[in-house]
Amino acid sequence: MRSLLNFLLRMHFLLLFILIEILSFSLLVNNNNFHKAKLVNFSRQFAGNFHTKSANLKQYFSLTKENQRLAEENNRLLNIIESTYKSDEIFFRSVNDTILNQRYRYTSARIINNSINKKHNFLTLNKGSQQGIFPEMAAISDGNIVGVVKGVSSNYSTVISVLNLDLRISSKIKKNGYFGSLSWDGKDYQSATLSEIPLHADIQIGDTIITSGFSSIFPEGIFIGFISEIEEKGGSFYEIKVKLSTDFKSLDNVSIIGNLLQTEKLELEKQIN
């Protein structure tokens, strides 16, 4: 204690000087806008550099989470946009106050198991009936076709991938609307075959193939792929090779599309049969 006092006494000049200088500088910075702005700017730049670096580093660790968040955000937005609502045309005088009804509902799910090298390929998702997923729903990824939900347990579901010999998808050529049926030939995970396109249809290599929307599973306009080869088969139909736009090898997150009007449509169609 005594030596501390001695020290203070010995250094009082310097200490007092430092004290008063600090006081003057704090007065300076607090009372002059220019100096204040200058100091704040400097400290912001200095600290900003460090923060940017540490934030950059941190980002890497949260990429998975961020991805998931974005996928969910995407689905929320897809649920909002107009194309998921069907428009009710009004034939009668009566005024209906809802012009738009929601027709498709999107849910995101993660693929936890996937195969591409079998003849009957399935995917397993981490969501099931408890999360609102039911059989006959469509699975897409980023607007590209993935498959159809087949079996559902309470927390998991299986999806028949497009790469399955049993799955046939009603599809059409985007530019002129000729529709046919798409199936996988069991060989290459990047291509499938589109049949039943009549010979008089005007098609070229590179044309876009999308879903037709006839099947009550897929909404209209989900991307399937591009024409890569055209072959004339005996009879009056083309056999078209389609390069799939989905990369089944790198799938991670999918969106499940539920058609809210599916039962209504199927029941109506059953009456006719």
Added chain:
Amino acid sequence: MIKLFPRYLISFTFLVFLQVFILNNIQLSGYINPYIYVLFILALPFETPNWALLILAFILGLTVDLFSSTIGMHCSATVFMAFIRPYVLKVISPRDGYESETLPRLKYYGASWFIKYSAILIFAHHFVLFYVEVFRLSNFFTTFTRVVLSSIFTIILVLISQYFYGKEIRR
């Protein structure tokens, strides 16, 4: 010591008024701002205790600041100047030290001593003042030119004042 007090009070008031109302309005070619008020610190007696030196410098700087609405700018410069004053006095002291009953004035210790003394302190003061004012180190030499030119001008004014002072005291 006590009998010196009224005289320093008057010189304090006079210098601050001179600085604030006349010299602050003079800006020769945008470079030269003389700050004569530092003469107050230069003229304080040798025996002034160090802590009193700092506090007086702070009050002086704050007063000038208040009048020129640059709170803190002159303070920091004058306090720095007061801080180095004892060391400067020690370094340039004449061979037989400072006599009692004398003040740091030109007529006691001669022109060369006084010019050395005032030049070092005024330069230090102006250096701190101008760099605190611009608050950046870019354009270092532009600021430095201002420091040097203003210092020269202030030194000249201080030297002139010495002859006034001298006569006043003799009277």
